[in-house]
Amino acid sequence: MNELIEVESLSKHFGSIHAVDNVSFAVKRGEVLGFLGPNGAGKSTTMRIITGYLPPTAGTARVCGQDIQTHPIEAKRRIGFLPEGAPLYGDMTVLAFLDFIARIRNLNGAQKKLRIEYSVARMGLEEVLYQRLETLSKGFKRRVGFAQSILHDPDVLILDEPTDGLDPNQKHHVRELIRELGVNKAIIISTHILEEVDAVCDRAVIIDRGRVVFDGSPIEFHAKSKHHNGVALRVTSATAAQVTKLLKGLPDVAAVEQTGTSAGHVSMIVVPRNGRFIADAVGTAIRQNNVVVDEIHTEAGKLDEVFRQITVGEERSALR
Amino acid sequence: MRELIIITRRELGAYFATPLAYVFLVIFLGASGAVTFFLGNFFTRRQADLESFFGFHPWLFLVLIPAVGMRLWAEERKSGTIELLMTLPVTTTQAVVGKFVAAWLFTGLALLLTFPIWISVNYLGSPDNGVIFASYVASFLMAGALLALASCLSALTKNQVIAFVISATACFMFLMSGLDLVLGVFKGWAPDYLISMIASMSFLTHFDTISQGVLQLPAIIFFLSMMAVCLFINVQVVELKKAG
CATH class of the missing domain: 3.40.50.300 (P-loop containing nucleotide triphosphate hydrolases)
Incomplete structure (x- = not known):
């Protein structure tokens, strides 16, 4: 029991x-x-x-x-x-x-x-x-x-x-x-x-x-979040395009999303394919290409986003 | 039984935690004294009995009993404490009866506190104390039956004012059901057996029977079964209302 x-x-x-x-x-x-x-x-x-x-x-x-x-x-x-x-x-x-x-x-x-x-x-x-x-x-x-x-x-x-x-x-x-x-x-x-x-x-x-x-x-x-195991980066606006192109080329990366800009900096999230662990690959790529990064951390995935996705998604399918 | 007593104790405590108990007792004692002496002509009748005192009890109860009964369940539902109470290990019957007993004991206390008038009448003359005792019993039983009715009706609503108005109306109907005022509504269309049934439900008639000094069993049974029926319905109403 x-x-x-x-x-x-x-x-x-x-x-x-x-x-x-x-x-x-x-x-x-x-x-x-x-x-x-x-x-x-x-x-x-x-x-x-x-x-x-x-x-x-x-x-x-x-x-x-x-x-x-x-x-x-x-x-x-x-x-x-x-x-x-x-x-x-x-x-x-x-x-x-x-x-x-x-x-x-x-x-x-x-x-x-x-x-x-x-x-x-x-x-x-x-x-x-x-x-x-x-x-x-x-x-x-x-x-x-x-x-x-x-x-x-x-x-x-x-x-x-x-x-x-x-x-x-x-x-x-x-x-x-x-x-x-x-x-x-x-x-x-x-x-x-x-x-x-x-x-x-x-x-x-x-x-x-x-x-x-x-x-x-x-x-x-x-x-459940698509950002789970993703890598968040903050780089200067000047290098943003270059970094995006570089990271998109990695095998396990599905997309690179810009999440915001502030004071000459761009924040972005590197979204992995099928939740794979990509932090290592992203880190290596950045180091090898000598990109200056202000901030880098892995994402656990935002719960409120998953929550919305699960509960609102249902609503849409019900409306249909 | 243990649970029932615990609930009764809590309820009784709740009466005295608020001004309700004191307001009720003061008004009941004040009003019962006033009507006895002024409307009932206690002195000028020059009779050593308490007829003029007990005669007004039904009318005092008509206003005061719904005031005690209205909060029993309406308040519980309004404040949401019914959810707390009903998820404790007690049955609905224990809760309903426990609350009712508290209210009944409280009105019993109000009746007990009228003892100065009994002392007065014994000081002034030599009344038949047997009749007085019977009258007290009758009054207590009638209060119980009216309370059970009010308790049952208070479970129907979250609003205490509505509970009061409905209870007062229902109490009035049951008190007066032997008189033409109520019977007139039914005469002309209802069959005779129904009319005599309604007439036999009159609290007033049963109250008078007992308070004349004879502790008549049918009248006592009438009040007790009235309480049982009302409380049984009360349990059903509480179950029904929380379910939906």
Whole structure:
């Protein structure tokens, strides 16, 4: 039972709208899955089904082997969930709220105290413990929502946009925490910040209009870019034409694209054929021809470009 | 059961965390006293009973019970906390009943706090305390049935004002269903059995039966089953609304 979250041909229809359409994936222990997609792609709906809030139209989800439809309570016990927007009972204090969640999660006495202290310390909530939730800033609310989800040390964590509304320091902190927790849990985080995929995820699933359009590692995600393994150069305008001609002649180079000009310099990307590794060949060619280069580095491939390519590309074919 | 109690405790705490509880208690106690003494002519009747006190309870409840009930589910849906609550390891029934019990206990507290009037009447004369006790029970049961109705209706909307208006209307219909005001709407086209069924649903009639001092089983069962039916529908409505 290595796979803690199993999603099987999940579909959810709201009237004629297919919010989730035949989605399948699984998450193992020790894996952090990044759930990506444009707004309204069905990310939140999928997460709501896995956590047992919404019933699916077809298919099912299992958490630690427990079917969310036939054994909802058993499955819910094993899930920590941060809903979208981190809704909280505004009239409670932070401590009273965490106490309520801990009790309902069947934590009592010393264990309850210990777990609340742990969550409070991890999320840095000491200074607001006796404040009412409605008076807290967006960032603190999000952190309380996160603290609530890890109280019972669940095997499965499902976090809907956990870093939304946090400042860069807090984002960094939360990502570190997710990485750390991800070692022995199965975690799904939804996000529309693509850098987060590199920062915390072992795997990315991209959905668009309810369908899975990509499922793979962050490296495979990068590799989808035509610029993956490309070489970015910056040379003076005078030599640009010569360099372009020179590099185009290399066997594994598909194209040389100009990406911009500034102050007498030209930036360009050497695009490899079929994602081959060309840095060495480009370097050698430049050295042998004594070209002066201001800047040179290899490209991993831009995620937002791949993201657009995958999700917008689908849209075009659908329009046709 | 454990989960139910935890939810009830949280809900009760929520009443007292906001001004709602205090506003409600002050208005209820103030109004019940005022109507008893001014409209009910407590003194000039020169009778040692609390008829003039309990007689106004249905009308106080008509305004105040929907005010307590409207937030039960409408607020939960509006703020999105329903998503949090329903993904905790609790059943919908536990959540619905837990919230209802909290609201019912709260109105029970309001009733308990009217004890000075009971002391007054005992000081002034020698009333039949059995009748007074029965009246309190009747009032508490009626409050519960109205609350269950209001709770069920509040699950239909995210808007508390709409929940209040619909609940108040529904409470009015159920209170008055034995009177011509409501029956007149049905007379003329509805079959007789339907009219007598509607008439038999009257909260007012059942309330009067118990508060006359006889703890009549049918009336008690009526209120309890009214609560059960409303809460059952409440569970279905919550399930239905979150699904869609």
